Every structure is written in structure tokens, then in C-alpha cells.
Amino acid sequence: MYAKIVAIAMWTIGAGAMAMAGPQEGDKPDQAEADKPAERPYIAPVPTGFLFKTLEIDGRVHHCCVYVPPEYDPAKKWPVILFLHGSGERGSDGLVQTEVGIGREIRRHRERVPAIVVMPQCPDREDWSGANGAMAVKCVEATTREYSCDLSRIYITGLSLGGAGTWYIASKLPTVFAAVAPVCGFTGADDADRIATALKDLPIWIFHGEKDGAVPVEESRRMAEFLRAKGAKVQYTEYEGANHGIWDRVYDDPEFWKWLFAQHREAPAPGIEIKASDDAGAN
Secondary structure: OHHHHHHHHHHHHHHHHHHHHOOOOOOOOOHHHHHOOOOOOOOOOOOOEEEEEEEEEOOEEEEEEEEEOOOOOOOOOEEEEEEEOOHHHOOOOOOHHHHOOHHHHHHHHHHHOOOEEEEEOOOOOOOOOHHHHHHHHHHHHHHHHHOOEEEEEEEEEEEOHHHHHHHHHHHHOOOOOOEEEEEOOOOOHHHHHHHHHHHOOOOEEEEEEOOOOOOOOHHHHHHHHHHHHOOOOEEEEEEOOOOOOOHHHHHOOHHHHHHHHHOOOOOOOOOOOOOOOOOOOOO
């Protein structure tokens, strides 16, 4: 056995040495080898799937997960979805937010979500307003620098606390997003008119459960009314008899994805920025 191993090693080294030395005098060229196309340089594949990321802002490390489809090709421009989780997924592990909402749908029907999905994680006992809203947007910014993204098709959606964050962030950046989809979100009566004014030109689809015991359905009904009064392109779906956890019904619906990916801006989004000091909005 030892002799065989030595022979293989010597054969490999010998062949390599000859190749580096080039053809010797008197050698005849191998026509089959000459006809082979030149080898392309090796390019490492881009990692895909659910990718753990971190982002440091003012000395504080934030956690995010970015989903990159297995079919990702940098030669193509990919839509981007910013997904905001609810209160139950807050923390610092960077991954639990992928277990609900869009993350769950991707694991079951990833063919419905041919997009890069940015899933930041909100810290414990905090919300998506102010500095955390800015952090979520910076995660999108970083993603658009790292991957080939279609800046005319950046979407935002979120559930419960993330639904509130969806209203907040979208209203701060109405020229960035191509569509807005809050799921059982809330705004507060004082912010409804401001948000509706900011978003009146965007495609919006609002979802809520009729019997929601956590976030009153009146929150979404009010926003739909304010938006309609301003002539907005808004759809409102209220699930009869449903309680708070309607997000699986929303993200499991192929019609939602058809609607979402059909939306695009006429021009790519300009600069993306939310001032961290701006803490009005989601509660």
C-alpha cells in the first residue's frame, strides 16, 4: 500500500513538473488538446440561501439575515424586499426573524419569491421607529451594494410590529419603495393623515383580521379610509372572523406575489436614508 501511494504522488508531481516546463524539443503536439477551448478562470459561486449578516452603526452591532435565491445570477437585476418581523422575533440572534412571514414562505415555496429578501432584526423591547428604522434601511443599502439589485423594484412589508414599521419607514421614504404591504399593522390616529399624504402615490395592499385581539382592526380600516380620501392606489383585505396571526394566509397567497412583483417605479430609487433622530411613527 505504501509503494502505491508513493507512486501516485510521484506521478502527480512528475506530470505537473512537465506541464510547467512546457513541451520539450521533439514533442509532437496533441491535436485533441490543441482543439480544446481555453479554460476560463475559476470564479467562486456567490453564497445563496439565508445568509447571516451584521451591521455596525455608531458602535452598536445589529443583526440581519439576507435571503439570496439559489438561482441568483449577478448578470440579472433582482427585486429587493425589506421584511420587518413582529414583536415575538426581537432579539440579537439574527435568525429567528426568518422563521415567520416571508422566511416561512420561502422554505415552502421559494419559487414564489424570486427576490433578494432583507430581514433585519429589531433589538429586544424596541420597535422599528427612529434608529431601528434607519438600521433597517441601511441593511437594504448594504445589500444593494453587495448584490445586483433592481432599484426600481424595492418593496416593503411587515407583520404586526413590523406592519407598524412598514407604515413608518415607507412614509419616510416614499420615493424609494415600489409597493407597500402592511400586515395587521398600526399607526396611531395622529399619524394617519401624514402617512396617507406621503404614500398616496404608491401601490398599497393592507391586510388585517376582523377579530384581531392584539392590534384592533380599526387601525387598518382607518388607514385605508385616509388613503382612499387622497386618491391612493390602495387595496384592503380583511379576513372575516380571523384573529391576529393572518400573515401565513397573506404570504401563502400566490396572488399577493403576483401583485407585488408587478409593481415598479418609473425611475430607480434615489439615495436611501432615514435620520436616526427621527423617532416619530411606530410605537
